[in-house]
Amino acid sequence: xxxxxxxxxxxxxxxxxxxxxxxxxxxxxxxxxxxxxxxxxxxxxxxxxxxxxxxxxxxxxxxxxxxxxxxxxxxxxxxxxxxxxxxxxxxxxxxxxxxxxxxxxxxxxxxxxxxxxxxxxxxxxxxxxxxxxxxxxxxxxxxxxxxxxxxxxxxxxxxxxxxxxxxxxxx
Amino acid sequence: xxxxxxxxxxxxxxxxxxxxxxxxxxxxxxxxxxxxxxxxxxxxxxxxxxxxxxxxxxxxxxxx
Numbered sequence: 001x002x003x004x005x006x007x008x009x010x011x012x013x014x015x016x017x018x019x020x021x022x023x024x025x026x027x028x029x030x031x032x033x034x035x036x037x038x039x040x041x042x043x044x045x046x047x048x049x050x051x052x053x054x055x056x057x058x059x060x061x062x063x064x065x066x067x068x069x070x071x072x073x074x075x076x077x078x079x080x081x082x083x084x085x086x087x088x089x090x091x092x093x094x095x096x097x098x099x100x101x102x103x104x105x106x107x108x109x110x111x112x113x114x115x116x117x118x119x120x121x122x123x124x125x126x127x128x129x130x131x132x133x134x135x136x137x138x139x140x141x142x143x144x145x146x147x148x149x150x151x152x153x154x155x156x157x158x159x160x161x162x163x164x165x166x167x168x169x170x171x
Numbered sequence: 172x173x174x175x176x177x178x179x180x181x182x183x184x185x186x187x188x189x190x191x192x193x194x195x196x197x198x199x200x201x202x203x204x205x206x207x208x209x210x211x212x213x214x215x216x217x218x219x220x221x222x223x224x225x226x227x228x229x230x231x232x233x234x235x
Contacts, residue, residue: 038196050222051221051222078191078193079212079214079224082189083188083214113189113191113214159221162188162216162223163186163217163218164186164218166186166187166188167187167190
């Protein structure tokens with residue numbers, strides 16, 4: 001169901017003028033599981049993270065937490081994330097719409113150097129939101145426009161800062 | 172830390188945008204990083220093409 005949610009989100013991102021985006025499925029990445037952190041880095045993913053100005057994490061919630069695979073993949077990079085915008089889309093079968101997975105991801109994003117925005121998207125009762133073909137049949141309370149407005153503002157602002165404002169004020 | 176880092180993609184001088192404390196990845200780094208409990212990486216961004224580079228701080232650069 002998270003893939004369905006991700007496709008809805010990326011379709012909305014693609015509507016935004018001047019934005020290039022790509023859906024990355026962490027389950028399909030060639031990341032080894034017998035190492036972790038930079039030791040498991042995939043050069044292709046690292047290049048994409050380096051080029052990105054913002055990340056949207058579409059995360060299913062299981063037992064109030066985030067999938068271990070998502071954390072494993074996020075941990076493979078770090079400098080590539082610093083001072084870049086991040087927004088979280090929570091997906092769950094409950095009425096909470098992944099609120100707990102979002103809260104649990106926030107300290108992880110902070111340590112990775114990402115800057116989390118204050119809008120979220122919550123796919124509540126996700127099994128009732130899509131039909132059997134993955135078509136969204138209920139878009140109520142998704143607030144994707146507000147989420148993307150804030151994400152793109154933050155992405156542009158942080159890019160300016162990364163490139164123009166020097167740490168310590170000497171730039 | 173390097174005075175100037177040049178973008179490997181386009182040759183433009185990069186902007187020093189962040190210092191980040193990270194965990195040591197070797198015994199040498201671990202032994203040299205007792206003051207802050209980790210190693211500082213300096214992160215740079217290219218004002219021309221946006222590319223990101225980073226440098227690990229040498230032990231003798233560490234404060235404290």
